[in-house]
Amino acid sequence: MSKPSFVYVTYIRTSPEKLWQALTDGALTHQYWAGRRVESDWTVGAPVTFWFEGKVSDSGKVLECDPPRRLSYSFHVEFVEALRSEPPSRVTFEIEKLDAQVKLTVTHDGFEPGSQVFTAISGGWPVILSSLKSLLETGRPIEFPTSACDARRAQAEA
Amino acid sequence: MAAPDVKPSFVYVTYIVAPAEKVWRALTDGDFTRQYFFGRCMQSDWKVGADWALVMEDGRVDCAGKVLECEPPRWLAISWRVEWLEEFRKLPEAIVSFDIEPMGAVVRLTVTQLTGPIDEKFLEGGRQGWPMILSGLKSLLETGKPLNIPTPSGEVPKAKG
Numbered sequence: 001m002s003k004p005s006f007v008y009v010t011y012i013r014t015s016p017e018k019l020w021q022a023l024t025d026g027a028l029t030h031q032y033w034a035g036r037r038v039e040s041d042w043t044v045g046a047p048v049t050f051w052f053e054g055k056v057s058d059s060g061k062v063l064e065c066d067p068p069r070r071l072s073y074s075f076h077v078e079f080v081e082a083l084r085s086e087p088p089s090r091v092t093f094e095i096e097k098l099d100a101q102v103k104l105t106v107t108h109d110g111f112e113p114g115s116q117v118f119t120a121i122s123g124g125w126p127v128i129l130s131s132l133k134s135l136l137e138t139g140r141p142i143e144f145p146t147s148a149c150d151a152r153r154a155q156a157e158a
Numbered sequence: 159m160a161a162p163d164v165k166p167s168f169v170y171v172t173y174i175v176a177p178a179e180k181v182w183r184a185l186t187d188g189d190f191t192r193q194y195f196f197g198r199c200m201q202s203d204w205k206v207g208a209d210w211a212l213v214m215e216d217g218r219v220d221c222a223g224k225v226l227e228c229e230p231p232r233w234l235a236i237s238w239r240v241e242w243l244e245e246f247r248k249l250p251e252a253i254v255s256f257d258i259e260p261m262g263a264v265v266r267l268t269v270t271q272l273t274g275p276i277d278e279k280f281l282e283g284g285r286q287g288w289p290m291i292l293s294g295l296k297s298l299l300e301t302g303k304p305l306n307i308p309t310p311s312g313e314v315p316k317a318k319g
Contacts, residue, residue: 144261
């Protein structure tokens with residue numbers, strides 16, 4: 001079995017600086033990242049913490065930080081019991097300016113074959129990145145119906 | 159549809175704040191597709207068995223195929239062949255499906271491409287093109303304005319509207 005990796009590309013009408021801020025500022029991630037606030041001082045080696053309703057949902061360390069072009073950190077799920085035993089994976093954001101748009105490439109890799117975290121993030125990234133694009137282009141994140149959020153959460157915790 | 163054991167060569171999921179009917183229209187109406195699909199105009203009467211074509215601004219056909227399944231505004235499956243480029247013309251047809259799933263005021267759009275066993279190099283165009291096209295579709299429906307992404311050759315596809 002090969003090691004799974006997830007790649008998602010989206011184009012957003014915004015500047016690299018605004019996109020960088022949206023990815024690294026907890027007040028902004030809270031709006032589009034399923035309620036998560038990210039916290040880090042964004043220096044290489046520094047911890048990265050995702051907070052959800054007062055608890056740590058995910059954690060990692062900054063691996064690369066080259067604003068506003070490239071950001072990479074390790075990613076370990078803390079919140080979901082069934083996923084906590086998996087080793088950390090790696091998230092990388094690449095930002096490329098194309099006139100009035102940016103191309104954002106998100107690569108999430110470093111999974112073991114059969115990883116359950118991989119299955120969870122493969123469903124999660126399109127939700128997060130669609131809402132991020134809406135927030136930056138319209139000023140409003142996507143408001144998903146509560147039932148869908150509950151269903152996703154239940155699925156993630158099952 | 160293709161045999162169920164065929165693995166998709168490409169899957170892209172995006173969430174769009176729009177009613178399913180509007181997403182359906184944006185995918186099937188040439189006046190919409192022209193704005194976000196590299197200037198291409200989608201043409202078909204959208205009956206099962208009918209032909210469809212993506213027509214370029216100069217009238218040449220880019221891609222074409224048949225309507226396989228059509229259930230507005232939720233599900234569309236079409237056979238797909240590339241007409242425009244000589245070396246693509248001999249390839250087996252792909253099947254492309256559009257799954258539009260309403261979730262309150264949001265829809266989940268899943269675009270899936272099923273392709274026979276062909277050289278990876280033929281899949282690169284779709285893998286690069288679909289995220290641009292579907293990002294533009296989302297922008298158009300949510301903001302009223304498509305994106306204006308320069309193509310790798312430096313040519314900016316004309317956006318109308």
